[in-house]
Amino acid sequence: MTPPTPLKLLLSLILGVLSLFTGPAAQAQTSLIQNAPGRRVLSLNGSWNYIIDPYENGFYDYRREAFDKSATGKGGYYDNQKPSNSQEPELIEYDFDHSAAMQIPGDWNSQDIKLLYYEGTIWFKKDFKLKPTAGKRYFLYFGAINYESHIYLNGKKLGMHKGGFTPIQLEITDKLSATGDNFVVVKADNTRHTEEVPTINTDWWNYGGITRDVFIAETPGTFIVDYKVQLAKDDASTLAGYVQLDGPEKAGQSVTLNIAEAGLRQTLKTDGEGRATFRLPAKKLKLWSPLSPTRYAVSLTNGSETVQDKIGFRTIQTKGQDLLLNGKSIFLRGISIHDENPLIPGRARGEGDLRMLLTWAKELGCNYVRLAHYPHNEIMLKLADEMGLLVWAEVPVYWTIAWENPTTYQNAEQQLSDLISMGKNRASVVVWSIGNETPLGDPRLKFMSRLATKARALDDTRLIAAALELHRTPDNVVHVDDPLGEFLDLASFNEYAGWYWGGKPSEITKYTFDIKYNKPVVISELGGSALAGYHGDAETRWSEEYQEALYVNQIKMLSAIKGLRGMTPWILVDFRATRRQHPVYQNGFNRKGLISNTGQKKKAFYVLQEYYRQQAAKYDTGK
Structure with a gap:
């Protein structure tokens, strides 16, 4: 992973300490019970x-x-x-x-x-x-x-x-x-x-x-409230983590960690605060990946209580502009997803809805999903583990937040902490995202850099990212130099050439990208809207042909970026959005989905599917 500069890190750490003395946390609850x-x-x-x-x-x-x-x-x-x-x-x-x-x-x-x-x-x-x-x-x-x-x-x-x-x-x-x-x-x-x-x-x-x-x-009365069982940072040969007890008899207790299939068994002793940490050799573990989503039955036993979980083990890191999963280069073939079943009005209600969305992503050829723009159901993370899909998980620091309000910051930090607590044992989660399309400015940079520092303090084994800001110049250059990028591991950003700017789809290949950071480039959003079943030529906005042409030319444009290591186009399925009011083409839906709200695949679906097939052939050469 690429660390921030020492000066930036020191500033963020100071601000993080100061945050402890600002507004109260939004929640009046005990520490979340793991699993x-x-x-x-x-x-x-x-x-x-x-x-x-x-x-x-x-x-x-x-x-x-x-x-x-x-x-x-x-x-x-x-x-x-x-x-x-x-x-x-x-x-x-x-x-x-x-x-x-x-x-x-x-x-x-x-x-x-x-x-x-x-x-x-x-x-x-x-x-x-x-x-x-x-x-x-x-x-x-x-x-x-x-x-x-x-x-x-x-x-x-x-x-x-x-x-x-x-x-x-x-x-x-x-x-x-x-x-x-x-x-x-x-x-x-x-x-x-x-x-x-x-x-x-x-x-x-x-x-x-x-x-x-x-x-x-x-x-x-005394129970296992929390645990983390994962590989150590950038080390596939070492299992590291902790177990935390809660209750009146939490000190000096024995807790047994057992991964029978891997031949790992260790009895731990809790300290005065009920905590026990461990580091164990883990050379026999088969690593989790999208090609082989191996999970192990992990049990933790304290007295009469046994907590069981299914956990996969993998490493994720960056090296310059390369992205390495288990030490091997990977291309993130992704798609963005909202927590909504388009076929049934309302929020996704359970495993059936969520499995349907991830099955569609797999059919598209994905090995990666962006769960936007807020923490998704814990079931979604477990399904991603099972189905072999890497995950970008995000908190809703979205657009323009009250950057200088201490209580707003504490709320954002608490939501980030809860997201990490919920997902820290899921092998699928490789990115913690601290926000989306937040505008430039010093108060925003202080707010967001504090979140990045907090995320690293809570979990140093995953990548930290956000959807950065960009700007264009008259010479058709798209510049990615958002100062927040200093604190992140990915050069990730949203771009909507061919829809919100850049002219017709056929004209967007004239754009080039000037990216300041020597980090893997992941396009966190791209796309345009199409009403399923509405047809025209490649210049007829809202038609499937327009969206199809947009994807064809987006792929040409983005393929020229040195260090491109993935993308999550916007979005898998049409979703409901109050601000989308055109009575013919939108009718209360954001129509950027590659699948309609009735489950119909649009023409652009097959363009992206073919591109991902080519990327899989290039990168998926082994497990």
Whole structure:
């Protein structure tokens, strides 16, 4: 990997330290449990009652003071109040049990026509039975809620969370009912704000609600909360990592790491903080790659608890302008993907939707996907491991963020930390992306360089990237000299020659690229829109032929770049975007997909497929 200059690194480290003393973190939760879905869980997926609350009557009184901050903490919808047997009538102006129901996980925009464009608050309630067992601990886990959520159990507030795409975990051990009858209430608010991450302006649909799996995880009193089992930095012969226990008896405990198929077994002893680190020779491990996505059954045992995972092992590094996977040159044959099933309105709801998207990417000839522009479902990362697809994983620092707001930075850093926590054991993830198309300026550079430094501190075994800015000069030269590139491992950038600039598709081959950095070049976006089934000649905008010609000439133009090591054209499938309003060609969809929202492959799909076939023949000479 190419490190930043010493001066830049020192500046970023100083800023990183200063950030510890700025605004509070957005989340009130314990450290995320590694591989939480793999623990013993009680699913809360299914039907949840909901109440639409645009005035937030269930959260504030008539003087706009929050009920849950009052002396009694009572009065909000989270109380789930029922009429009592008292002879004096009570005024209750809501009733979850007689309200409509919605399927969770799922967004509200696609499940109720009244809510297609709704942005605001909706309350959700779910009853469940769980009688706590002595000596056990319980954690309520949401895969994602968009965007700000307040979470209550049996009328008591557990915490709040900001961020529409990262997990939420709250301990509920001492808040469960002794009778086993419980209810959870969630206030979800997808209102956009300029100081949030992402900011007010995006190019995807602002799906609201509880959009990923909900469950309760049961653990022992002292349990394995976190672990990292991966190859050491740039070293395929050494397995390195750690195990972290949580609980009253975490110090001085024995934890056994076992990878039976590879003949690796080691008993570790935790320190006073419940942590044990290790470095083991790993010469017998078969390395993971897209050609051979080998995964091993890894188990970690502490007392009566055994945590199991399937983990692949590989190295990723740069050498000048070359990109090396397991020490061998690789070309990233990629495509960008949104977390959305185009065939069914709404967010992708589970493994079936996600597997379909990755299967399409494999059919295109991909060995790599960019999961844009926010953290995707943890299931997606596990499927990529299984199917042999490298991954660029990203946080939604997108376009114009409130660069000088300390709380905004803390929010972005927390989302980055949670993304890395969720994906650090997935061999497929080779790039942590800290943002997309952020405008030049000193406040932005400070903000983004701090994120890059944070990502390296959390995980030095993967590449750090972002979609950089570029500019053109009258001599038809595209310059990539964004100063953020000093902090990154890839010269990665978005370019839309033939669509937003550069004239007709046939004219874009006149452009050349002046790239400042001696790093592998990865084009993070390129493309143009086509309405599936609309035909014309190669100069008829919106036609499949225009998009086809654009891809033909993009490939010619980009192939001249020295150090080109991959691309993720925009995008695999047409997706919903509120800002795309042309009533004939868009109708609420971004049409840059190579596949339509009905699953129809456009002509450009086959152009890229053939190019990737040629690249595979050139680079995939061995496993």
